[in-house]
Amino acid sequence: MSSSSMVQPIAIVLLAVAIAPGLAVGDSSVINATCAELKLQPYNYCVGVLSANPAAAAATDVRGLAAAAINITADKAASTLRVISYLVDELSICRGQYTDMLQSLATVAADFGAGRFENASFEMSGNATGYPQGCDILLFEGNSHKDPIFKENAENDLLVRLASSILNLLTGRWI
Numbered sequence: 519m520s521s522s523s524m525v526q527p528i529a530i531v532l533l534a535v536a537i538a539p540g541l542a543v544g545d546s547s548v549i550n551a552t553c554a555e556l557k558l559q560p561y562n563y564c565v566g567v568l569s570a571n572p573a574a575a576a577a578t579d580v581r582g583l584a585a586a587a588i589n590i591t592a593d594k595a596a597s598t599l600r601v602i603s604y605l606v607d608e609l610s611i612c613r614g615q616y617t618d619m620l621q622s623l624a625t626v627a628a629d630f631g632a633g634r635f636e637n638a639s640f641e642m643s644g645n646a647t648g649y650p651q652g653c654d655i656l657l658f659e660g661n662s663h664k665d666p667i668f669k670e671n672a673e674n675d676l677l678v679r680l681a682s683s684i685l686n687l688l689t690g691r692w693i
C-alpha cells in the first residue's frame with residue numbers, strides 16, 4: 519500500500535510533463551483546418567491527438583497529418599500488442615496456479631471426506647490458500663501492468679481464507 523502512495527506523486531509529475539507539450543494545442547492552423555473538415559470526427563479529440571504529436575504539429579499539409587496519424591495509430595497498436603503479449607504470458611502462469619489450486623482443494627476435500635481433518639487443514643493453509651494472491655502479485659508486478667482478473671483473485675482469496683479458517687477452527691489449530 520505504501521509503495522502505491524509513493525508512486526502516485528511521481529505518476530502525477532510524469533503526467534504533467536506528458537501534458538506540457540499539449541500547451542501547444544491549437545498552434546497549428548493546418549491541424550485546426552483539417553480537423554474542422556472532418557465531419558465525423560470530434561473536433562477537440564482530433565486537435566488534441568494531432569497537436570500532442572511533434573510530427574503532426576510540424577506538418578504543413580494534410581498529407582503530413584495523414585502520415586503522422588498513421589504513425590500515431592501504428593505506435594498505439596504496437597504498444598497494445600506488447601501489453602496483450604505480456605498478458606497472455608502472465609495469464610497462462612495464472613492458469614497454472616489456479617489448476618494447482620483446484621488440485622490442492624481436491625486433496626483437501628479427499629482428506630476431509632476421509633475424516634483426515636488435520637491433513638486437510640494442513641494442505642489448505644500450506645498450499646491451497648496461496649494461489650489467488652500469487653496470481654494477483656504476478657499480474658500487479660508483471661510487465662502488462664494490467665490485472666483483468668483482479669476481482670476474481672480477490673474473491674478467491676477471501677473464500678479460500680474463510681474455508682481455511684473454518685477448517686482450522688475444526689481442528690483446533692490457529693485461526
Ligand SMILES: *[C@@H]1O[C@H](CO)[C@@H](O)[C@H](O)[C@H]1NC(C)=O
Binds near residue numbers: 545
Ligand atoms: C486552433 O483552434 C484552437 C481551438 O480549438 C484555438 O485555440 C487556436 O487559436 C487555433 N489556432 C490557430 C493557429 O488557428
Ligand SMILES: *[C@@H]1O[C@H](CO)[C@@H](O)[C@H](O)[C@H]1NC(C)=O
Binds near residue numbers: 589590592593
Ligand atoms: C513512428 O514515428 C517515429 C518517429 O519517426 C518512429 O520512431 C516510429 O518507429 C514510428 N512508428 C511506427 C510504428 O512506424
Ligand SMILES: *[C@@H]1O[C@H](CO)[C@@H](O)[C@H](O)[C@H]1NC(C)=O
Binds near residue numbers: 619621645646
Ligand atoms: C500444492 O498442491 C499442488 C497441487 O496438488 C501440488 O502440485 C504441489 O506440489 C503442492 N505444493 C506443496 C508445497 O505442497
Ligand SMILES: *[C@@H]1O[C@H](CO)[C@@H](O)[C@H](O)[C@H]1NC(C)=O
Binds near residue numbers: 634636637
Ligand atoms: C496425514 O498427516 C500425517 C501427519 O502429518 C501424515 O503422516 C500422513 O501421511 C498424512 N496422510 C495423507 C493421506 O496425506
